[in-house]
Amino acid sequence: MKISVIGAGNVGSLTAMRLAQANAGDIVLVDVAKGLALGKSLDLEDARWILGLDYNIKGTEDIGEIKGSDIVVITAGLARRPGMTREDLLLKNSQILKEVSLSIKSLCPEAIVIVVTNPLDLMTYFVLKVTGFDKRRVLGMGVSLDAARFANIIASEFSVSVKEIEAMVIGSHGEAMLPLPGQTKIKGLTLSEFADKDKIELIVNKTVKRGAEIVAALGTGSAFFAPSAAIAEIVDAIVKGEGKVIGACAYLDGEYGIKDICIGVPCRLGRNGIEEIVELNLSSEEASRFKDSADSIRQLLKGLLCMI
Ligand SMILES: NC(=O)c1ccc[n+]([C@@H]2O[C@H](COP(=O)([O-])OP(=O)(O)OC[C@H]3O[C@@H](n4cnc5c(N)ncnc54)[C@H](O)[C@@H]3O)[C@@H](O)[C@H]2O)c1
Numbered sequence: 274m275k276i277s278v279i280g281a282g283n284v285g286s287l288t289a290m291r292l293a294q295a296n297a298g299d300i301v302l303v304d305v306a307k308g309l310a311l312g313k314s315l316d317l318e319d320a321r322w323i324l325g326l327d328y329n330i331k332g333t334e335d336i337g338e339i340k341g342s343d344i345v346v347i348t349a350g351l352a353r354r355p356g357m358t359r360e361d362l363l364l365k366n367s368q369i370l371k372e373v374s375l376s377i378k379s380l381c382p383e384a385i386v387i388v389v390t391n392p393l394d395l396m397t398y399f400v401l402k403v404t405g406f407d408k409r410r411v412l413g414m415g416v417s418l419d420a421a422r423f424a425n426i427i428a429s430e431f432s433v434s435v436k437e438i439e440a441m442v443i444g445s446h447g448e449a450m451l452p453l454p455g456q457t458k459i460k461g462l463t464l465s466e467f468a469d470k471d472k473i474e475l476i477v478n479k480t481v482k483r484g485a486e487i488v489a490a491l492g493t494g495s496a497f498f499a500p501s502a503a504i505a506e507i508v509d510a511i512v513k514g515e516g517k518v519i520g521a522c523a524y525l526d527g528e529y530g531i532k533d534i535c536i537g538v539p540c541r542l543g544r545n546g547i548e549e550i551v552e553l554n555l556s557s558e559e560a561s562r563f564k565d566s567a568d569s570i571r572q573l574l575k576g577l578l579c580m581i
Pocket of ligand 1: 282303350495500
């Protein structure tokens with residue numbers, strides 16, 4: 274298995290480390306910044322003897338090295354900086370991802386592509402359209418990270434082990450995300466049964482704001498430990514092909530009554546990418562909020578398509 278990670282910044286380099294240590298395949302790390310991917314890959318290689326692991330990792334500025342990859346993870350792009358509007362970020366990252374997507378299309382036409390660059394739902398749609406790949410082979414990492422944050426906050430609030438929590442978040446990877454208390458379980462009970470309305474509201478609000486809380490604390494850049502763990506989980510599910518269900522940003526073609534956008538939903542993942550989009554039994558309130566989340570993506574998508 275050949276796995277390429279494009280972008281050797283915080284998220285990309287940690288992802289490369291996790292994938293190499295998990296023995297997921299041969300790793301290629303690419304970045305346009307001179308020497309960055311090479312330096313990081315040499316450093317990662319030096320850890321092999323200490324860890325007793327014989328993984329292969331190659332760092333380069335040459336995107337041509339991704340040729341023939343089975344899986345490509347895209348982390349290239351900017352995170353929002355002070356003074357930058359959402360439109361500026363959209364324009365910059367879509368320019369970067371256009372170039373990257375065309376390279377993937379010509380160099381590894383059979384690859385499964387995992388998009389990480391923000392704004393996630395729009396960038397996943399954009400990569401799908403530019404590559405022209407089958408909708409099952411382009412997915413985005415977003416709601417599984419949101420679910421991890423939801424689970425972590427629940428664990429802290431109730432002093433229980435994260436292992437006793439099954440968390441579910443769907444919708445856009447942003448303010449309009451939808452943590453689902455009725456589909457989230459603690460020791461077998463749903464969060465709705467486990468906690469009162471005020472407590473649930475507090476936990477949901479903390480989950481929605483978690484990314485911004487981390488950005489504010491860091492002062493520069495955004496999260497990378499949990500994001501890289503979430504990417505590695507998706508890659509592992511694809512490589513092992515055991516049909517694990519993980520939340521991911523996927524192209525909807527009528528599922529949940531929604532068409533022609535990419536949004537976070539539970540997906541059965543396997544060797545072909547998205548094997549199945551799992552349709553949850555949503556309450557009428559959840560279904561209407563999911564539709565609002567989809568509408569917010571559709572609005573932004575219109576803006577993106579006007580800009581490019
Ligand atoms: N989906 C999620 O849940 C999630 C989580 C965290 C971060 N992100 C997003 O992931 C992206 C990367 O985050 P980061 O913290 O690693 O940022 P970073 O700034 O540390 O790294 C980005 C890297 O991309 C490289 N790059 C730019 N253009 C490139 C190109 N054409 N080819 C190859 N490399 C290129 C840059 O040189 C830089 O090293 C951002 O858009 C961020 O918002 C998404």
